[in-house]
Amino acid sequence: MVDTIDNEDAEAGPEPEGENTAPLDAAGGAEGSDHAGGEDAPAQAAPVSGPEEGGGAVAKAFAGFKEVKPRMTLAERREARRKAAEEQKAAQAKKGEQGEEARQSETDDEIEAALAGSTVQAKYAKKKKKTIRTIGTLISTVILVYGIYLLFKPFQAPLTYGVCRVFLELNVQFPDTLRLSTAEQIGNTMRIWYTQVDAFGQYRMENIQCRFERDEKMGFRVEKILINRREIAPERVEAFNNILPVILADPPNLDYPAPIPDALKDVQIDADTFRTPLF
Numbered sequence: 444m445v446d447t448i449d450n451e452d453a454e455a456g457p458e459p460e461g462e463n464t465a466p467l468d469a470a471g472g473a474e475g476s477d478h479a480g481g482e483d484a485p486a487q488a489a490p491v492s493g494p495e496e497g498g499g500a501v502a503k504a505f506a507g508f509k510e511v512k513p514r515m516t517l518a519e520r521r522e523a524r525r526k527a528a529e530e531q532k533a534a535q536a537k538k539g540e541q542g543e544e545a546r547q548s549e550t551d552d553e554i555e556a557a558l559a560g561s562t563v564q565a566k567y568a569k570k571k572k573k574t575i576r577t578i579g580t581l582i583s584t585v586i587l588v589y590g591i592y593l594l595f596k597p598f599q600a601p602l603t604y605g606v607c608r609v610f611l612e613l614n615v616q617f618p619d620t621l622r623l624s625t626a627e628q629i630g631n632t633m634r635i636w637y638t639q640v641d642a643f644g645q646y647r648m649e650n651i652q653c654r655f656e657r658d659e660k661m662g663f664r665v666e667k668i669l670i671n672r673r674e675i676a677p678e679r680v681e682a683f684n685n686i687l688p689v690i691l692a693d694p695p696n697l698d699y700p701a702p703i704p705d706a707l708k709d710v711q712i713d714a715d716t717f718r719t720p721l722f
Contacts, residue, residue, distance in 0.1 A: 597698040600626055603633045603663070605695045607653035610668060610683055614675075615639050623700035624648070631655050638703065661687060 515523070604626050612618050620640040627634050631654060638648045651670050658664040664684050668675040 600697045600699050601628060601633075602691070602694060602697070603628065603653065603655055604635070604699075605697050606655075606665065606687065606690055607633045607635055607651060607668075609690055609695060610653065610665070611635065611637065611651050611670075613683075614670070616642055622703070624703045626699060635700075661691060 608623070612621065615621050617640055620638075622638045624636040624638060626636075633653045633655070634650055636648065636650045638646060640646055649671050651668065653665055654667040654669075655663045656666040664687060665680055667677075668680055668683075
């Protein structure tokens with residue numbers, strides 16, 4: 444910085460003396476002539492000029508001068524350059540702060556966007572988990588209810604049981620006293636144990652066996668029927684086969700019958716049927 448200042452001073456050069464001294468010579472010409480004539484020379488009266496003549500002379504005397512700005516000292520130049528450097532540094536610092544603020548703002552926006560995305564993802568995951576839990580609860584409830592239903596639901600017998608049961612109900616004397624006990628499938632034969640009250644009021648336990656054979660139209664048909672080991676007439680069996688499509692179209696209840704209790708304490712006797720009322 445010092446070298447730069449010295450170079451500028453050198454380029455400026457010494458001030459011109461002629462320009463500065465010329466007005467003095469022109470203005471002080473009379474005084475110089477007085478000194479040149481000696482002290483004893485009689486003083487010549489200077490011509491008195493008016494204000495206009497004096498102003499014109501001064502204007503002419505300074506007409507050749509150029510307006511010269513006052514030169515800055517070395518210290519002032521250094522101070523000016525120091526201030527310029529400080530201003531430049533301040534501008535750069537301000538620009539850097541603005542850039543840093545912009546970057547910080549972008550970073551904050553990215554963080555907020557990421558947080559918003561993570562919040563949405565968390566809400567979606569929570570909602571999905573809740574939905575899965577609800578569906579799982581519903582499925583578990585349905586399975587539990589269906590399991591309870593199967594637990595208490597009576598076992599279903601095959602369709603041959605229904606056909607044999609219909610024939611039995613059509614051929615007993617008192618169907619309202621009929622009570623089925625057990626049913627079992629043995630090959631192509633269905634055997635049903637039952638109890639009934641006959642015409643003499645006797646409580647009897649008997650069985651019926653229905654043997655089936657394959658049929659192309661209906662799938663199966665009755666081949667032979669035995670009641671208490673006595674075979675039913677083939678004509679009656681064939682007549683029953685004629686109504687078999689109606690039975691298959693609307694089958695009866697196929698629940699397996701509950702077994703009849705064989706303990707004496709479980710036997711229920713209706714005494715009012717044979718006891719004479721007193722009142």
